[in-house]
Amino acid sequence: MDEQTKVTLIELLKLDLGFKHIARDAYLTALISSSEKELTRKGLGLSMTEIDDQMLVVDYAAWLYRNRQEYQPLPRNIQIRIHNRAIQKAGTSNV
Template identity: 35%
Template sequence: MDTAIVLSLVKERLGIRSNVRDTYLSAIVQGVVKELEDEKGIVLQAADASHLMFCVDYASWRYQSRDSTGAMPRHLQFRLHNLIIHSCGSTP
Protein backbone atom coordinates (compact mmCIF):
# COMPACT_ATOMS: atom_id res chain seq x y z
CA MET A 1 0.00 0.00 0.00
CA ASP A 2 1.39 3.39 -0.98
CA THR A 3 1.36 5.33 2.29
CA ALA A 4 1.97 8.64 0.48
CA ILE A 5 -1.35 8.28 -1.34
CA VAL A 6 -3.11 7.28 1.88
CA LEU A 7 -1.59 10.28 3.67
CA SER A 8 -2.70 12.63 0.91
CA LEU A 9 -6.27 11.31 1.02
CA VAL A 10 -6.38 11.45 4.84
CA LYS A 11 -5.37 15.10 4.70
CA GLU A 12 -8.08 15.77 2.11
CA ARG A 13 -10.69 14.01 4.23
CA LEU A 14 -9.69 15.99 7.31
CA GLY A 15 -9.43 19.27 5.40
CA ILE A 16 -5.76 19.75 6.26
CA ARG A 17 -3.91 21.83 3.68
CA SER A 18 -0.56 22.47 5.41
CA ASN A 19 2.31 20.06 6.03
CA VAL A 20 2.56 20.85 9.74
CA ARG A 21 0.92 17.58 10.87
CA ASP A 22 2.48 15.35 8.19
CA THR A 23 4.90 13.63 10.56
CA TYR A 24 2.13 12.67 12.97
CA LEU A 25 -0.35 11.72 10.25
CA SER A 26 2.29 9.71 8.42
CA ALA A 27 3.03 7.74 11.60
CA ILE A 28 -0.68 6.98 11.99
CA VAL A 29 -0.98 5.87 8.35
CA GLN A 30 2.10 3.63 8.60
CA GLY A 31 0.80 2.17 11.86
CA VAL A 32 -2.61 1.43 10.33
CA VAL A 33 -1.10 -0.28 7.28
CA LYS A 34 1.31 -2.32 9.43
CA GLU A 35 -1.49 -3.31 11.82
CA LEU A 36 -3.73 -4.46 9.00
CA GLU A 37 -0.99 -6.46 7.32
CA ASP A 38 0.88 -7.90 10.32
CA GLU A 39 -1.73 -8.21 13.06
CA LYS A 40 -4.91 -8.73 11.04
CA GLY A 41 -3.30 -10.74 8.24
CA ILE A 42 -4.84 -8.67 5.45
CA VAL A 43 -2.96 -8.57 2.16
CA LEU A 44 -3.56 -4.99 1.10
CA GLN A 45 -3.84 -4.44 -2.64
CA ALA A 46 -2.78 -0.98 -3.80
CA ALA A 47 -5.09 -1.21 -6.83
CA ASP A 48 -8.15 -2.09 -4.73
CA ALA A 49 -10.12 1.08 -3.98
CA SER A 50 -11.91 -0.51 -1.02
CA HIS A 51 -8.56 -1.32 0.62
CA LEU A 52 -7.28 2.19 -0.03
CA MET A 53 -10.40 3.87 1.31
CA PHE A 54 -10.52 1.64 4.38
CA CYS A 55 -6.96 2.68 5.23
CA VAL A 56 -7.94 6.33 4.73
CA ASP A 57 -11.07 6.05 6.87
CA TYR A 58 -9.34 4.04 9.59
CA ALA A 59 -6.38 6.45 9.80
CA SER A 60 -8.75 9.44 9.82
CA TRP A 61 -10.75 7.91 12.66
CA ARG A 62 -7.53 7.18 14.56
CA TYR A 63 -6.47 10.82 14.20
CA GLN A 64 -9.86 12.24 15.17
CA SER A 65 -10.38 9.91 18.14
CA ARG A 66 -6.87 10.14 19.60
CA ASP A 67 -8.14 11.51 22.93
CA SER A 68 -11.32 9.45 23.26
CA THR A 69 -11.81 6.05 24.82
CA GLY A 70 -14.71 5.06 22.59
CA ALA A 71 -14.79 1.92 20.49
CA MET A 72 -14.29 1.76 16.75
CA PRO A 73 -17.44 2.83 14.87
CA ARG A 74 -19.62 -0.02 13.62
CA HIS A 75 -19.14 0.83 9.94
CA LEU A 76 -15.36 0.46 10.35
CA GLN A 77 -15.81 -2.77 12.31
CA PHE A 78 -17.99 -4.26 9.59
CA ARG A 79 -15.58 -3.23 6.85
CA LEU A 80 -12.60 -4.60 8.81
CA HIS A 81 -14.35 -7.93 9.37
CA ASN A 82 -15.19 -8.15 5.67
CA LEU A 83 -11.57 -7.42 4.72
CA ILE A 84 -10.36 -10.14 7.09
CA ILE A 85 -12.88 -12.65 5.71
CA HIS A 86 -12.02 -11.86 2.09
CA SER A 87 -8.29 -11.92 2.79
CA CYS A 88 -8.48 -15.30 4.54
CA GLY A 89 -10.70 -16.72 1.83
CA SER A 90 -8.31 -15.76 -0.95
CA THR A 91 -5.21 -17.48 0.48
CA PRO A 92 -4.43 -20.96 -0.86
Protein backbone atom coordinates in the same frame (compact mmCIF):
# COMPACT_ATOMS: atom_id res chain seq x y z
CA MET B 1 3.86 0.84 -0.08
CA ASP B 2 5.43 3.04 -2.75
CA GLU B 3 5.95 6.79 -2.32
CA GLN B 4 3.19 7.83 -4.74
CA THR B 5 0.65 5.71 -2.88
CA LYS B 6 1.82 7.16 0.43
CA VAL B 7 1.41 10.72 -0.89
CA THR B 8 -2.08 9.88 -2.17
CA LEU B 9 -3.10 8.37 1.17
CA ILE B 10 -1.82 11.40 3.09
CA GLU B 11 -3.79 13.72 0.80
CA LEU B 12 -6.95 11.63 1.29
CA LEU B 13 -6.43 11.64 5.06
CA LYS B 14 -5.92 15.41 5.07
CA LEU B 15 -9.17 15.85 3.11
CA ASP B 16 -11.00 13.62 5.60
CA LEU B 17 -9.64 15.57 8.57
CA GLY B 18 -10.11 18.98 6.91
CA PHE B 19 -6.41 19.91 6.85
CA LYS B 20 -5.04 22.16 4.11
CA HIS B 21 -1.55 22.71 5.51
CA ILE B 22 1.54 20.53 5.71
CA ALA B 23 2.30 21.12 9.39
CA ARG B 24 1.15 17.63 10.44
CA ASP B 25 2.32 15.66 7.40
CA ALA B 26 5.05 13.81 9.32
CA TYR B 27 2.55 12.71 11.96
CA LEU B 28 -0.04 11.73 9.34
CA THR B 29 2.59 9.73 7.42
CA ALA B 30 3.41 7.79 10.58
CA LEU B 31 -0.30 7.29 11.23
CA ILE B 32 -0.83 5.85 7.73
CA SER B 33 2.08 3.43 8.17
CA SER B 34 0.91 2.44 11.64
CA SER B 35 -2.65 1.87 10.40
CA GLU B 36 -1.46 -0.35 7.57
CA LYS B 37 0.67 -2.43 9.96
CA GLU B 38 -2.11 -2.70 12.54
CA LEU B 39 -4.61 -3.90 9.93
CA THR B 40 -2.05 -6.41 8.66
CA ARG B 41 -1.59 -7.69 12.22
CA LYS B 42 -5.35 -8.21 12.36
CA GLY B 43 -4.85 -10.74 9.57
CA LEU B 44 -5.83 -8.63 6.58
CA GLY B 45 -3.81 -9.13 3.43
CA LEU B 46 -3.92 -5.57 2.16
CA SER B 47 -3.09 -4.71 -1.42
CA MET B 48 -2.18 -1.06 -1.51
CA THR B 49 -2.89 -0.95 -5.24
CA GLU B 50 -6.60 -1.54 -4.53
CA ILE B 51 -8.61 1.59 -3.80
CA ASP B 52 -10.86 -0.13 -1.25
CA ASP B 53 -7.82 -1.22 0.80
CA GLN B 54 -6.36 2.29 0.52
CA MET B 55 -9.60 3.82 1.79
CA LEU B 56 -9.77 1.32 4.65
CA VAL B 57 -6.28 2.39 5.76
CA VAL B 58 -7.21 6.09 5.44
CA ASP B 59 -10.47 5.66 7.37
CA TYR B 60 -8.71 3.66 10.09
CA ALA B 61 -5.98 6.32 10.34
CA ALA B 62 -8.62 9.08 10.55
CA TRP B 63 -10.32 7.19 13.40
CA LEU B 64 -6.98 6.82 15.19
CA TYR B 65 -6.32 10.56 14.80
CA ARG B 66 -9.74 11.55 16.10
CA ASN B 67 -9.54 8.97 18.88
CA ARG B 68 -6.16 10.00 20.29
CA GLN B 69 -7.53 12.17 23.12
CA GLU B 70 -10.59 10.24 24.25
CA TYR B 71 -11.64 6.70 23.55
CA GLN B 72 -14.44 6.11 21.09
CA PRO B 73 -15.18 2.62 19.81
CA LEU B 74 -14.23 1.77 16.25
CA PRO B 75 -17.10 2.89 13.99
CA ARG B 76 -19.34 0.06 12.87
CA ASN B 77 -18.74 0.72 9.16
CA ILE B 78 -14.98 0.23 9.62
CA GLN B 79 -15.57 -2.90 11.73
CA ILE B 80 -17.74 -4.35 8.97
CA ARG B 81 -15.18 -3.53 6.28
CA ILE B 82 -12.39 -5.18 8.30
CA HIS B 83 -14.60 -8.23 8.88
CA ASN B 84 -15.54 -8.46 5.20
CA ARG B 85 -11.90 -8.11 4.17
CA ALA B 86 -10.91 -10.92 6.56
CA ILE B 87 -13.66 -13.16 5.16
CA GLN B 88 -12.58 -12.34 1.61
CA LYS B 89 -9.01 -13.33 2.48
CA ALA B 90 -10.17 -16.58 4.11
CA GLY B 91 -12.24 -17.41 1.05
CA THR B 92 -9.20 -17.23 -1.22
CA SER B 93 -6.86 -19.35 0.90
CA ASN B 94 -4.93 -22.25 -0.59
CA VAL B 95 -7.40 -24.90 -1.73
